[in-house]
Amino acid sequence: MTAALRYILRRVFLLLVTMLLVSLLTYLAFELVSGDPARTMLGTEATEEQVQALRHEMRLDRPFTERYFRWLGGFFSGDLGISYSYRQPVWGLISGKLELTLLLSLISFVLITVISIPLGVFSYRFTGTFAGWPRTVLNQLCMALPPFFTGILVSWGFGIVLKVFTPGDFPGLRNDFSGSLRHLFFGAVCLSIPRIAMTVRMMRATVISEMNKAYVRTAISRGNDRAAVLTRHVLKNSLVSVVTFLGQTLAELVGAGIVVEQVLGIPGLGRFLVTSISHRDYPVVSAIVVILAFWVVLAGTAADLISQGIDPRLRLSTGRRRIGGAA
Amino acid sequence: MKKTILALTLVLALLLAGCGGAPAATPAPSATPAPSAAPSEAPAGNAAETAPEADEATAAASPRAAANEISIGIAQDFDSLDPDYMTAAGTKEVLFNVFEGLVKPNSDGDIVPAVASEVVKSEDGLNYMFTLRDGVKFHNGDPVEMEDVLYSVERRWKGEDTAAQLAALSVIDSLSADGNVLTITLSEPSNEFLAAVMNAYILPADYDKQETSPVGTGPYRFVSRTVQDSLVLERFPDYWGTPGRLDKVTFKILESADGLVLGLQSGALDLVAHLSSDQTVQLDQDEFNIAEGSMNLVQALYLNNAEKPFDDVRVRQALCWAVDKQAVIDLAFDGYGIPLGTSMFPSFSKYYDESLTDYYTPDPEKAKALLAEAGYPDGFEMTITVPSNYTPHVNTATVLVELLREVGVKATVQPVDWGTWLEEVYSNRKFQSTVTGLTSDNLTARKLLERFGTEVSNNFTNYSNEEYDEILAKALRTADDAEQTELYRQLERNLTENAANVYLQDMADLVAVRKGLDGLTFYPLYVLDVSTLGWTA
Numbered sequence: 001m002t003a004a005l006r007y008i009l010r011r012v013f014l015l016l017v018t019m020l021l022v023s024l025l026t027y028l029a030f031e032l033v034s035g036d037p038a039r040t041m042l043g044t045e046a047t048e049e050q051v052q053a054l055r056h057e058m059r060l061d062r063p064f065t066e067r068y069f070r071w072l073g074g075f076f077s078g079d080l081g082i083s084y085s086y087r088q089p090v091w092g093l094i095s096g097k098l099e100l101t102l103l104l105s106l107i108s109f110v111l112i113t114v115i116s117i118p119l120g121v122f123s124y125r126f127t128g129t130f131a132g133w134p135r136t137v138l139n140q141l142c143m144a145l146p147p148f149f150t151g152i153l154v155s156w157g158f159g160i161v162l163k164v165f166t167p168g169d170f171p172g173l174r175n176d177f178s179g180s181l182r183h184l185f186f187g188a189v190c191l192s193i194p195r196i197a198m199t200v201r202m203m204r205a206t207v208i209s210e211m212n213k214a215y216v217r218t219a220i221s222r223g224n225d226r227a228a229v230l231t232r233h234v235l236k237n238s239l240v241s242v243v244t245f246l247g248q249t250l251a252e253l254v255g256a257g258i259v260v261e262q263v264l265g266i267p268g269l270g271r272f273l274v275t276s277i278s279h280r281d282y283p284v285v286s287a288i289v290v291i292l293a294f295w296v297v298l299a300g301t302a303a304d305l306i307s308q309g310i311d312p313r314l315r316l317s318t319g320r321r322r323i324g325g326a327a
Numbered sequence: 328m329k330k331t332i333l334a335l336t337l338v339l340a341l342l343l344a345g346c347g348g349a350p351a352a353t354p355a356p357s358a359t360p361a362p363s364a365a366p367s368e369a370p371a372g373n374a375a376e377t378a379p380e381a382d383e384a385t386a387a388a389s390p391r392a393a394a395n396e397i398s399i400g401i402a403q404d405f406d407s408l409d410p411d412y413m414t415a416a417g418t419k420e421v422l423f424n425v426f427e428g429l430v431k432p433n434s435d436g437d438i439v440p441a442v443a444s445e446v447v448k449s450e451d452g453l454n455y456m457f458t459l460r461d462g463v464k465f466h467n468g469d470p471v472e473m474e475d476v477l478y479s480v481e482r483r484w485k486g487e488d489t490a491a492q493l494a495a496l497s498v499i500d501s502l503s504a505d506g507n508v509l510t511i512t513l514s515e516p517s518n519e520f521l522a523a524v525m526n527a528y529i530l531p532a533d534y535d536k537q538e539t540s541p542v543g544t545g546p547y548r549f550v551s552r553t554v555q556d557s558l559v560l561e562r563f564p565d566y567w568g569t570p571g572r573l574d575k576v577t578f579k580i581l582e583s584a585d586g587l588v589l590g591l592q593s594g595a596l597d598l599v600a601h602l603s604s605d606q607t608v609q610l611d612q613d614e615f616n617i618a619e620g621s622m623n624l625v626q627a628l629y630l631n632n633a634e635k636p637f638d639d640v641r642v643r644q645a646l647c648w649a650v651d652k653q654a655v656i657d658l659a660f661d662g663y664g665i666p667l668g669t670s671m672f673p674s675f676s677k678y679y680d681e682s683l684t685d686y687y688t689p690d691p692e693k694a695k696a697l698l699a700e701a702g703y704p705d706g707f708e709m710t711i712t713v714p715s716n717y718t719p720h721v722n723t724a725t726v727l728v729e730l731l732r733e734v735g736v737k738a739t740v741q742p743v744d745w746g747t748w749l750e751e752v753y754s755n756r757k758f759q760s761t762v763t764g765l766t767s768d769n770l771t772a773r774k775l776l777e778r779f780g781t782e783v784s785n786n787f788t789n790y791s792n793e794e795y796d797e798i799l800a801k802a803l804r805t806a807d808d809a810e811q812t813e814l815y816r817q818l819e820r821n822l823t824e825n826a827a828n829v830y831l832q833d834m835a836d837l838v839a840v841r842k843g844l845d846g847l848t849f850y851p852l853y854v855l856d857v858s859t860l861g862w863t864a
Contacts, residue, residue: 035746036754041406042490043414044753048784053489085406086554087538093554148585155589168400168581168590170556262583265590267556271582275404275555278716280746 015297022293023075026286027068036060037084037280058084071286081283085276090287094269098291099173100184101269104261105253107181107188108195112249116196117242120203121235124211142197147256150190151263158186168265187260195249202245206238240311247303251296391597392843392862396575399855400587400596404555404580409537410528411482411491416766416853421578423854424560424571425466426528426543429457429476429509430521436674436770436851438521441568442471442529442544443509452516452806455524459507464565465531466548473504478532480511480524495523516806522770546571546858555580560857572846572861584718591615597841600855603719604661607837619663620836620849624764625670625775626720628711628727628829633789634759636707643826644687645697649734650727650829651689659722663835669819670765670775672833674851678772678815683823694734706735712751712758715742719834720762727762727829753787764834766853776818777803779827790827 038054039046055061059070074081080090123135155167165186171179210216211234219229258270269288276284308314391397405418410426413419429443440446444460463471482488484496500514513520531542541549546566550559558578562571579596581587588609590596607617628650630637637643656664665673668683698706709731711724724740731738738760743751752758767775777783780799781791795818802814823830840847846859 033747034750035744036750037746039749039754040746041412041414043416044749044785045494046414046490047494050490050492057490087407087409087412088554096553097555148583152585152589155593159589159593163593166595167593168579168586169398169593169595172553259583262581263586263589265579265581265586265595267553267580272555275582278744278746279406 011297011301015294018297019290019293020072023072023286023290024068026289027064027071027282030280030282030285031064035280037282040280041085071283075287075290080287083276083284084281085279086281086284090283093284094272094287094291097267097269097272100266101254101257101261102295103173103181104184104187104191104257104266104268105250107184108191108253108257109246109250111188111192112195112199113246115192116199117203117239119196120200120242121207121230123200124204124207139197139201143194143201145194146259147190147194148259148263150193151187151260154186154190155264167263170264170266183264183266187257187264187266190260190264191253191257195253199242199245199249203238203242206241207234210234210237236310240307240314243303243307243310247299247306250302251299254292254295390594394575395573395862396577397573397597397844397857397860397862398577398579398595399857400579400581400590400599402580402582402584402587402601404582405552405558407538408541408549408552410530410541410543411486411488411537420853420855421558422541422543423545424547424576424857425541425545425549426530427545428525428527428529429480430525432522432525432770432850432852432854434848434850434856438525438770442476446521453513455511455513455520457509457511457524459509460567461507463544463567465544466542466563467531467534468565469531471529471544472532473507473509475532476509476529477502477504479529480509480527483527493523493526495519496527498523518806518808518811519771519773547576550575569858571858573857576857576860591839591841597844598839598847598860600836600838602837602839604663604835604837607839608661610839613842615839615841618838618840618847618849620838621665621672621674622764622766622834622836623672623674623851623853624766624834625667625672626664626723626762626764626831626834627667627670628724628760628762628831629788630760630828631756631758631789632791632827633756636701636703636709637759639701640825641697641701642703643829645694645701645734646731646736646829647687647826648690648694648697649736650687650730650831652684652831654689654730655723655726656832659719659726660832660835663837664832665835666832667830669823669830670779670827671772671815671819672767674833675767675772675775677812678819680816680819683819686823687826691734698734698736703735706737708737708739710741710759711738712741712743712748712761714745714748714763716745717763720764723831724762753785756787756789762831767851770852772815773803776815776822779818779822788828790822790825792821792825792827795821795825 036051036055038051038058038060042051042054052061059067071081082088083090083093086093123139158164159167165179165183170183173180207230211230216229216234219233220226255270257268258274260266261268261271269291273285273288276288401417401421403415403417405421406415407413408418408422410422413422427441429441430438430446431441433439440460442460442463443457445458447456448454449456459471459473459476465471465475480496480502482491483493484499484502486492498513498515498517498520500512503510503512511524529544530537534542544567546563546568547560548563550561552558557580560576560578562574564570579590581590584603584606587596587599587602588606591599591610601622610617628646630643630646632638632643652666656662656666666684668686669680671679673679673681698704711727713720713724715721721740721742728738728740748761752761765775765778777799778785779788779790779795780786781796798814798817798821802811802818805811805814822828836849838847843862844860845863846861848856848859850856
């Protein structure tokens, strides 16, 4: 068995275990919190008899293990179940939202990567100079900006004043693709600002610490140009930790989009998750959570593979050292 | 001076609370009361009109004006569209335009014929004869037949699906059809029967796709729905009554309070109901009219009467003396709202006893004296459990904490999510106190008063008063309207005198309407009638 194959198998195994654990935890969590889906559905005026009848119909009167394994069985045969509150198949409800959330996350991710890596290196140049001072303040400010606030600012600025997009009126990918992309782009801007700030800071710190290392001193003392050393050696070495961080960011973005989705009116997965939790709509919540878990592991794997591409040392100890590290 | 400091503290507290970034929702109680009333005793809807006049057809009018359509923002998603499973008040509010019963409510709170053209009640009150209206069509084009009517009423009365049954229809003894006349025989006379019939929507017999494409007989028909995004309705051209004015109505779901305001400002939305005063002040007065109605609910600090120290009437009265309702309205609602003193609001003018509102005037000294008498000279600690998604209730609780501090009561606010509130507070009654609004999608006073009877299953406050139970039993037994009204008024007084709860207000319903749009009609029910809305030419 080759190293690559072993690596893939290991990853797939990790993926399965993670999803299984996450789904079990979701079921357990609902078991522990108060709130009965049947009662939530029927509202304040339902009689006890009606609540019990609905509980029976929804199989909520069955033991926990039976419900969980039934769900698991359904999941592996491609049946995500029926939503409690909408009384429709779960997959039909979430598929359209999944693509929006993924698109939103990917646009944010591209923005973060394209902007923060050059900016991080650039900001290293100002270290210790007077110009570095406003940069630090700006960076701190951006990191502290909560997305709901940037969401309001961006909606107001670009939506109401400049009218580049219409907050609250998401056109839908099928109806107006470019309009939808524009809408998502502004959502992605709100989402990426604090993360760009974080990545820049991290990039800069790594570059500084690399620049102080012996090999850089040696390279420069051998007459190499400082800038050339930076791009040829330092950057490459710094990227490893940044890529790991970006992998985490990619995983986080899906969840972080909730507030932006709400403020800008993007019908994504995050909003749906929040609503479904408060409705105690277990089938929907379980499905979304498992999809998110899948996404997180996938992002970790991608980061891992890229890191290995950049740094051959990691390749030698495949799997053993890095596994799960990025997830 | 002291008041100013108090006010400042509260404003600060509210600001901080607002920063929590919780997905704010306008108060759309997920309650589902089944309305009930006889046509004769309908409350005069004093909130029934208030249509914002469109002074000019502004140039800034919505782009949708030309297409004769509008877009309405709502703060929560719809639940099931199947009328049998529709429980969220926000869903019923909108689907009111799609479904109709044999009878339906009008904006004055009267019950008027709908799918039936005439309703005759027998002398003894046991038989109701409904004559089917000629030419009523379902949205799918089929005519409404007696078979459909029997099917529709029967399933809500004693259908196999228990969850879909309407408790208020259980007084039915039998149904019989003769030509186009449906006779419903009751086992005992009931003043609330017609209102229950109102909620048994007429649906095509054996049509099983209500969930995904609902079919009714109302002025608007269903076009499409995207979960957590939007619902589209269009005018039903074959409607039997006054047709709707707009061709198409889109409901957009935006849970975030800021999102709704941004949607109005950006032109994405033309109308949003149930706004808070701080949302409306952000809107440009040249672009929007703000119509003020009332929510028709009783907002109160509901006390668990079985729990110490609220099992002592003196403690409850002390809280009533301590709480300045107007201060709550001013500080948490910018002055919008009607103070209440009992479990009844002004829309039910016949039953509403205004003199009870000022039964307790703010008097901290009296409150302290009563507390000392009850054995709490130094006050006590209490918890106010609130559903966190209803910002107005959370804000109210925050103000109450400050007001109660003045008499030495240390209250803390415990926000819980709606599901937990429903389970712990409402069903299991495991709470000390809570702020919520009890609704009345009910055209009689019954739902508001019946729930305080000792043995009643939804008496979540555990109020127990012998005199109250006696009057209540008498009131429910009598078929005489005048007598029943008098008994209901006695019940209200009983609740106030025994300080069952700290009654606060009937919350204002602020609706932002884009200029150029008129015909907004308030009902004494939680419904949004889009058929009267239209753009002025």
